[in-house]
Amino acid sequence: MNNLIAFFAIFLKDIKTYYLKPPNISWGIIFPFAWAGMFFIRTGGNMMDVMSILLGIMAISILFGTTSMLSVTITFEKKSRTFDRILLSPIPLGLIMFAKTSGAILFGIVNAFVPYLVAGFFVNLSHIHLSIVMAAIVLISIASTFMGLFIATSVSEVFEAQTFSNFFRFPMIFLCGLFFPISKLPLFLRPLSYIMPLTYGVDILHGAINHSSALPYAFDFAVLFLFCAILFYISLYNIKKRWVF
Amino acid sequence: MNILEVYDLTKFYGDFKAVCGITFTVKKGEVFGLLGPNGAGKTTTINMLTGLALPTQGRVVYSGTDYTHNIKKAQHLMGVVPDESNLYPELTGLENLCFCGALYGLKKAERRAKAEFLFEQFGLKDAKDKKFSAYSRGMKRRLTIAAGIIHDPPILFLDEPTTGIDVASARQIRNILKDMNKKGTTIFLTTHYIEEAERLCDRVAFIVEGKIIEVDYVDELIHPVKDRNILILTISGVSDGLEEKLSSILPGFSCKRLSDSDIRIESDRAFRTGHIIRIMEEAGIDVMEAKRMRATLEDVFVEVTGIEAQEMKKEKEKKAQEG
Numbered sequence A: 001m002n003n004l005i006a007f008f009a010i011f012l013k014d015i016k017t018y019y020l021k022p023p024n025i026s027w028g029i030i031f032p033f034a035w036a037g038m039f040f041i042r043t044g045g046n047m048m049d050v051m052s053i054l055l056g057i058m059a060i061s062i063l064f065g066t067t068s069m070l071s072v073t074i075t076f077e078k079k080s081r082t083f084d085r086i087l088l089s090p091i092p093l094g095l096i097m098f099a100k101t102s103g104a105i106l107f108g109i110v111n112a113f114v115p116y117l118v119a120g121f122f123v124n125l126s127h128i129h130l131s132i133v134m135a136a137i138v139l140i141s142i143a144s145t146f147m148g149l150f151i152a153t154s155v156s157e158v159f160e161a162q163t164f165s166n167f168f169r170f171p172m173i174f175l176c177g178l179f180f181p182i183s184k185l186p187l188f189l190r191p192l193s194y195i196m197p198l199t200y201g202v203d204i205l206h207g208a209i210n211h212s213s214a215l216p217y218a219f220d221f222a223v224l225f226l227f228c229a230i231l232f233y234i235s236l237y238n239i240k241k242r243w244v245f
Numbered sequence B: 001m002n003i004l005e006v007y008d009l010t011k012f013y014g015d016f017k018a019v020c021g022i023t024f025t026v027k028k029g030e031v032f033g034l035l036g037p038n039g040a041g042k043t044t045t046i047n048m049l050t051g052l053a054l055p056t057q058g059r060v061v062y063s064g065t066d067y068t069h070n071i072k073k074a075q076h077l078m079g080v081v082p083d084e085s086n087l088y089p090e091l092t093g094l095e096n097l098c099f100c101g102a103l104y105g106l107k108k109a110e111r112r113a114k115a116e117f118l119f120e121q122f123g124l125k126d127a128k129d130k131k132f133s134a135y136s137r138g139m140k141r142r143l144t145i146a147a148g149i150i151h152d153p154p155i156l157f158l159d160e161p162t163t164g165i166d167v168a169s170a171r172q173i174r175n176i177l178k179d180m181n182k183k184g185t186t187i188f189l190t191t192h193y194i195e196e197a198e199r200l201c202d203r204v205a206f207i208v209e210g211k212i213i214e215v216d217y218v219d220e221l222i223h224p225v226k227d228r229n230i231l232i233l234t235i236s237g238v239s240d241g242l243e244e245k246l247s248s249i250l251p252g253f254s255c256k257r258l259s260d261s262d263i264r265i266e267s268d269r270a271f272r273t274g275h276i277i278r279i280m281e282e283a284g285i286d287v288m289e290a291k292r293m294r295a296t297l298e299d300v301f302v303e304v305t306g307i308e309a310q311e312m313k314k315e316k317e318k319k320a321q322e323g
C-alpha cells in the first residue's frame, strides 16, 4: 500500500512537471504533423500514402517522445540532487524505476495515438488489427523509455544524455525497416538492424497495419520483451553501481 | 538503548580512504554530533548510514538489527536533511512536502494535514504556495528539514544544518532541533562549527581525515579544561618576537598569538587581569582590550586534534566562495 502511494506520487509528479508542460504537449501534437508533412511532400501528396507513412510516424513519435525526455529528466534530477530524495525513501529500487519510467511510457503511447487518430479522419482504418497495434505501441514505448533509462544511468551530465540519445535514435530510425526494408539494406548493416528493439516493433506494426511483417508476431513480441527486461536490469545494475556506490 | 550502532565503518574511493574504520553508537533520544573539518568524511559517513553510499567495510545496526546490506529496509526509520537542498525547485513548498510524505506512504489527507502543521511550526506558513525556487536560503533549509521529518522518523540525520545560512535562520533551526529532540526525536548532525556542537549536542565525535579521534559527552570533554583561566588580549605596537618576549615576562603562562593583534594567555592558576596588563605595558606592549574567557569545547578540540578552530572556518569559507 505504502509503495503504491509512493508510486503514484512519483508518476503524477512527473506527468505534471514534465509531460503536461505546454512545450511537451505541443511537441507531441506538432511533431507527428511535421513528419507527416515531410512524407507527403516527398511522395507527392497522395492520400493513399497515409497508410504507408502512419506506421513510421507512430514509431518515430514514440522514440522521440520517450528516450531523450527520460534520460534528460533523470540525469537532471540526479544532478540537482532531487533524485537522492527518492533514493532515500524506503521504496525498492526497481519500483522507483518503474515509477520514473511509467510517465514517459504513457507519454510515448499517447504520442503514438495522435497520428493514428488524425489518420482516422482521412482514411478507413478498419482493416488494422487495433489490439496488435496497441500491444506493439506499448512495448515500443517501454523499450524506448528503458533505453532512456539505460542512458540516464550510464552518464552524469545532461548534455551527455542528449548526445547519447541521438547516438541511439538516429541510426535506429534508418535501420529499423521504416524507410527501407531491412532486406534492401547492405549486408553488413543488417546485423545492426537486428540488435535494435525498434526493428521488431516496426515489424509488428507492418504486420498489423499493412499485413506485411517479416517475422512471426510471437517472435517479435518475445524479442521486444527480452529487450525491455535486459535494458531494465542493466539500468538497475547501473544505479546500484554508479549512484549508490 | 542504542538507536544506531556503527562498527568499523570504512569507505574507499579507489585507493583514497574517505572514512577509515569508525566505530560509535548513538543513544536513543540524544543529539549526537559528528564534528570535523572540511573533507573529514562527515558527508560520506551520513551517506553510508542513510543508503546513498555503500560501505566498503563495517556494519550498520539500527535498533539492534543489522541493516548493513539492506539499508533500504531501515530507511523508513530515518529522516535525512542533506547539506544542499534536494527538494524540487519547480514545485511549491506545499507540493514538495506532500510529495515527500507520499514517498513514505502517507495518505493524501494525512500528508496534507502534516504539511500544514509543519508550515506552521517552521514559520513558513506564508510561503507554502510559493515555488521552492523563490525561497531564501534559510527558508529552503527549514523546508528541507520539514520534508525530512514529515513521516515522523525516530532518527533524523542532518548534514551541516546551519552552514551557509544567515545567523537568524541558523538560530531558528537550532531551536527547532532542540524542540524536536525534546519531543523524542534522536538527532544525528554533522558540523564544522565547534560552538554549534557544544550548544546543541549531548555527545560529539571528533572526526579528522576519516578517523574518529574522540567520542564523549560534551560535558565530559570539557570537564578537564573547564577550570582553566583564559585571557584574550588585543594589543598593538609589537610585531617580531612577540611570543618569546611574552614567555620571558610571563613565566608559567602559556601564550599564543591568534592573529596580528590578538593573543591568548592561559594558566591553570587563577590570575588577575589587571596584573597581566600591567606586566605587558611595562614591557612596552600596549593592551587595547582584554576579555576573560571560559574554556570551551573548542579548546578541547584544538588540543585533541591539533587543528586550529580558525583553520576550520577558513577552509569552509574558501570552499563556499569557490562554489
Ligand SMILES: Nc1ncnc2c1ncn2[C@@H]1O[C@H](COP(=O)(O)OP(=O)(O)O)[C@@H](O)[C@H]1O
Binding pocket: B013, B016, B017, B018, B036, B037, B038, B039, B040, B041, B042, B043, B044, B045
Ligand atoms: N564520490 C567521491 N569520490 C572520490 N572522493 C570522494 C567522493 N566523495 C567524497 N570524497 C572525498 O572523501 C573525503 C571526505 O569527503 P566528505 O565526506 O564530503 O567530507 P566532509 O563532509 O567531512 O567535508 C574528501 O577528501 C572528499 O574529497
Ligand SMILES: [Mg+2]
Binding pocket: B042, B043, B044, B083, B159
Ligand atoms: Mg560534507
